[in-house]
Amino acid sequence: MANTITQIIESAAAVAKGMSVTFKEMMSPTVTENYPDEPPKFEERYRGAHVLQRDENGMEKCVACFLCAAACPANCIYIEAAENTDLVRISGGERYAKVYNIDYNRCIFCGYCVEACPTDAITHGHGFELASYNTSTLVYRKEDMLAPIPPGARPPVIASSGTAANGH
Amino acid sequence: MAELVSLTIDGRTVQVPPGTLVIDAAKKIGVEVPAFCYYEGLSLQAACRMCLVEVEKMPKLMAGCTLPVAEGMVVRTETPTIAKARKSTLEFLLTNHPLDCPVCDKGGECELQDMVFRYGAGESRYTEIKHHVDEKQWSPVVYFDAPRCILCYRCVRICDEGMGVGALGVINRGVVSEIAPNKTDHLECDECGMCIDICPVGALTSGAYRYKTRPWEMQHVGTICTHCSNGCKTTLGVRNNEIMRGDNRDQSGVNGEFLCIKGRYAFDFYHHQERLQSPLVRKNGKLEPVSWKEALEAAAARLKAARDAGSKIGVIGSTRTSNEENFYLQKFARLGLGTNHIDHHRTGDVVTLLDALSGQKDALATTADLYEKPAIVVLGADLALEHPLLSFQIRANFRHHQARVYAVTEKPVREDKYAAAAIRCDAAGELAALETLREKLANEPELVIVFGDTVKGDAVRKLVAFGSSLGKPVKYVALVDYSNSRGAMDMGLVPELLPGYRPSGQTGMSAGEMVASGDLDMLYIVGANPLEGGQPLGGKPFVIVHEMFLTETAQAADIVFPASSAYEKNGTVTSVTGEVQQLKKAVQAMGTKPDLEILGLLVREMGLAAQIGPWTPDKVFQEIRETVPGYNMPLPVIATGGAVQTAPVNGRIEVDARPDLVRSSRDGLFTSGTLGRYSKVLNSVVEGRHHT
Numbered sequence: 048m049a050n051t052i053t054q055i056i057e058s059a060a061a062v063a064k065g066m067s068v069t070f071k072e073m074m075s076p077t078v079t080e081n082y083p084d085e086p087p088k089f090e091e092r093y094r095g096a097h098v099l100q101r102d103e104n105g106m107e108k109c110v111a112c113f114l115c116a117a118a119c120p121a122n123c124i125y126i127e128a129a130e131n132t133d134l135v136r137i138s139g140g141e142r143y144a145k146v147y148n149i150d151y152n153r154c155i156f157c158g159y160c161v162e163a164c165p166t167d168a169i170t171h172g173h174g175f176e177l178a179s180y181n182t183s184t185l186v187y188r189k190e191d192m193l194a195p196i197p198p199g200a201r202p203p204v205i206a207s208s209g210t211a212a213n214g215h
Numbered sequence: 216m217a218e219l220v221s222l223t224i225d226g227r228t229v230q231v232p233p234g235t236l237v238i239d240a241a242k243k244i245g246v247e248v249p250a251f252c253y254y255e256g257l258s259l260q261a262a263c264r265m266c267l268v269e270v271e272k273m274p275k276l277m278a279g280c281t282l283p284v285a286e287g288m289v290v291r292t293e294t295p296t297i298a299k300a301r302k303s304t305l306e307f308l309l310t311n312h313p314l315d316c317p318v319c320d321k322g323g324e325c326e327l328q329d330m331v332f333r334y335g336a337g338e339s340r341y342t343e344i345k346h347h348v349d350e351k352q353w354s355p356v357v358y359f360d361a362p363r364c365i366l367c368y369r370c371v372r373i374c375d376e377g378m379g380v381g382a383l384g385v386i387n388r389g390v391v392s393e394i395a396p397n398k399t400d401h402l403e404c405d406e407c408g409m410c411i412d413i414c415p416v417g418a419l420t421s422g423a424y425r426y427k428t429r430p431w432e433m434q435h436v437g438t439i440c441t442h443c444s445n446g447c448k449t450t451l452g453v454r455n456n457e458i459m460r461g462d463n464r465d466q467s468g469v470n471g472e473f474l475c476i477k478g479r480y481a482f483d484f485y486h487h488q489e490r491l492q493s494p495l496v497r498k499n500g501k502l503e504p505v506s507w508k509e510a511l512e513a514a515a516a517r518l519k520a521a522r523d524a525g526s527k528i529g530v531i532g533s534t535r536t537s538n539e540e541n542f543y544l545q546k547f548a549r550l551g552l553g554t555n556h557i558d559h560h561r562t563g564d565v566v567t568l569l570d571a572l573s574g575q576k577d578a579l580a581t582t583a584d585l586y587e588k589p590a591i592v593v594l595g596a597d598l599a600l601e602h603p604l605l606s607f608q609i610r611a612n613f614r615h616h617q618a619r620v621y622a623v624t625e626k627p628v629r630e631d632k633y634a635a636a637a638i639r640c641d642a643a644g645e646l647a648a649l650e651t652l653r654e655k656l657a658n659e660p661e662l663v664i665v666f667g668d669t670v671k672g673d674a675v676r677k678l679v680a681f682g683s684s685l686g687k688p689v690k691y692v693a694l695v696d697y698s699n700s701r702g703a704m705d706m707g708l709v710p711e712l713l714p715g716y717r718p719s720g721q722t723g724m725s726a727g728e729m730v731a732s733g734d735l736d737m738l739y740i741v742g743a744n745p746l747e748g749g750q751p752l753g754g755k756p757f758v759i760v761h762e763m764f765l766t767e768t769a770q771a772a773d774i775v776f777p778a779s780s781a782y783e784k785n786g787t788v789t790s791v792t793g794e795v796q797q798l799k800k801a802v803q804a805m806g807t808k809p810d811l812e813i814l815g816l817l818v819r820e821m822g823l824a825a826q827i828g829p830w831t832p833d834k835v836f837q838e839i840r841e842t843v844p845g846y847n848m849p850l851p852v853i854a855t856g857g858a859v860q861t862a863p864v865n866g867r868i869e870v871d872a873r874p875d876l877v878r879s880s881r882d883g884l885f886t887s888g889t890l891g892r893y894s895k896v897l898n899s900v901v902e903g904r905h906h907t
Contacts, residue, residue: 110317110318111318111426112316112317112318112322112429113428113429113431113432114317116432117429117431117432128426128427128428129426130425130426140315140317140318141315141318141426142318142426165316165317166317
């Protein structure tokens with residue numbers, strides 16, 4: 048008999064202990080995010096999809112030095128370089144990236160490219176919605192990653208047209 | 216020979232001949248003393264102060280590049296004092312050097328970068344504004360960025376001493392001194408790019424490779440230049456099936472550090488927009504692109520019908536296809552088509568030379584001999600323009616060994632400047648002029664005679680008789696024009712000879728006769744342009760051509776197969792000095808096939824595969840090694856990129872060698888047969904334009 052009573056008391060204590068956690072958490076601020084109903088919150092240093100930065104004049108910072116491609120352990124960065132001329136001036140340096148692709152099939156978001164960049168041209172943004180049913184859309188081109196031209200900036204020449212989004 | 220001097224470097228004893236420099240003695244035992252201005256083979260400069268070493272009992276650090284060894288010397292090359300001195304030197308060099316490594320073409324293979332990485336002078340105490348000068352373009356292929364220059368004078372010296380051109384000098388003094396072309400603002404020179412190659416920093420950069428990629432992004436394929444017969448190894452930097460640049464990265468070829476404009480830049484014909492990319496068949500009088508299957512079937516049907524009907528078939532081979540292709544072509548012609556009308560454009564009388572040298576040993580010079588032998592005779596050729604490597608070797612020989620050079624030519628040549636004797640005479644008078652040198656030549660311990668196409672037939676025999684009469688060891692080089700001119704002869708692309716200079720015992724038409732002939736039924740042409748300059752065909756033969764471009768000959772053809780260039784195939788070629796080297800496939804040009812594969816497919820289509828044999832380069836080379844006299848060379852040397860001279864025939868060649876057909880096309884530095892037309896670089900340099 049005494050055994051049964053002990054059992055009841057122990058069960059009640061266990062329930063009370065469990066519920067105390069529940070009630071305590073009900074009172075504390077919520078950490079669950081309502082994604083996709085609300086935009087997710089990121090830490091500043093979150094490593095998401097890359098952004099190719101521009102300088103204050105709206106020129107591309109990338110000078111196509113290939114160091115990001117060299118640092119990349121997944122070998123997912125492909126660059127073709129070209130020379131800035133008086134007529135077509137894309138970057139601040141002598142050279143710019145005519146083609147700059149990142150293959151997100153391969154990218155492991157390690158951030159080595161950002162570490163390697165001598166001009167702070169490539170950075171990790173907070174973009175993370177990269178999922179696709181078609182892997183061929185996961186090769187991002189320069190135009191998909193370039194930061195917008197800052198308001199008020201007047202770059203001497205903007206890259207020629209025909210380089211708009213390629214349909215993700 | 217003087218006694219060796221023994222000294223201690225970094226605790227290790229080394230014995231070297233007296234007069235050796237400390238930097239070379241250190242190299243001998245594998246100790247690297249860093250230096251910018253010192254370059255083996257060039258005069259000393261002692262401008263950069265990087266090679267400072269500590270020598271016991273000497274109060275200050277000494278420059279290792281100008282310090283001759285002495286008995287009992289104790290040298291240390293890596294001590295804290297030296298590291299400090301080198302770091303300071305680097306800091307000085309970097310005061311005006313821009314930190315633009317990310318956009319500099321030299322970045323990644325820059326000697327200054329490596330040194331700064333090693334000694335850590337990355338941070339500068341120099342806070343003043345750097346002296347800046349805008350970048351200059353001296354020629355389509357040479358750019359100069361003065362702020363990057365560390366004034367090591369390597370470019371000035373290689374141009375003057377190595378090339379014998381002397382196009383570069385130095386202007387101004389002190390911090391504003393600058394390398395500058397001697398023609399005020401541009402270069403008029405060989406456009407060889409040696410100055411770019413030798414530059415330890417990114418001051419001199421190549422216009423052709425400018426900002427294209429970075430050194431570590433490329434695969435480096437060492438192959439043999441296809442433009443002339445000298446057989447220089449050019450290392451092609453390949454990225455994404457595209458050749459980015461040519462250089463002599465590992466200096467492992469017969470050419471060592473040397474390359475001319477053609478080896479360094481003129482690979483660009485391969486992606487010319489007029490390159491053929493699909494087979495063409497003449498339909499209703501017009502060449503129409505068709506599939507390989509259709510073209511091969513059409514060609515095979517015509518060839519089979521012609522052979523079975525006993526028609527007259529002519530075959531013209533190429534001077535730039537590989538030995539394997541030439542061997543297979545002559546086999547196909549003789550066995551498959553049953554014709555002995557086979558020929559190629561002959562550019563030097565090799566056959567008569569080999570015949571005349573019958574019984575003599577070691578009578579054919581190698582490229583190295585031109586650098587090593589104490590006396591060289593140049594007979595009737597402007598080597599600097601027509602055979603730049605041979606010319607470079609002779610200049611180096613004069614510089615390092617004080618070789619006596621005798622130039623007997625029609626026009627002034629670069630060799631005159633340092634020649635022991637330079638004689639002007641017309642082609643017919645060359646041997647007579649040589650006779651006037653008899654006394655001098657007889658006093659030479661050894662001799663190499665280099666002769667061009669003006670010496671042919673009996674003149675070759677007379678020349679050899681002259682050489683023999685001197686009573687000294689004499690070696691010869693019969694100059695030929697193209698990358699595999701020698702190989703075409705060796706492989707029997709002539710009616711009178713089978714591979715290895717065995718008489719065929721049959722007669723046949725020469726290339727010129729085939730073109731002019733009125734009763735030829737078929738003409739099969741591989742990589743040659745006998746109709747160059749609009750020469751018409753004598754008759755109305757059915758013409759099949761392998762070509763890279765729609766040349767005059769291809770335009771007159773009924774079937775055209777798009778062929779691969781030398782940079783797009785494997786195989787071997789034989790240089791002017793008979794040195795066999797390996798071609799390595801660097802890229803694949805869309806729609807083309809190597810000539811060997813085209814021939815192989817055709818052979819299969821004709822049902823002759825069992826008779827003619829397999830058509831992969833290694834199998835055919837194996838067959839050549841087994842069956843062609845002189846080509847049984849050690850495979851490992853060839854396969855690892857080395858060069859082996861073919862053994863001479865060493866017996867009479869009892870045929871009429873047809874010296875009347877020998878005719879050099881006298882391509883200069885800026886032309887290269889039909890290929891030269893399609894090279895942008897060759898056509899862009901100012902000297903090239905002068906020539907056209």
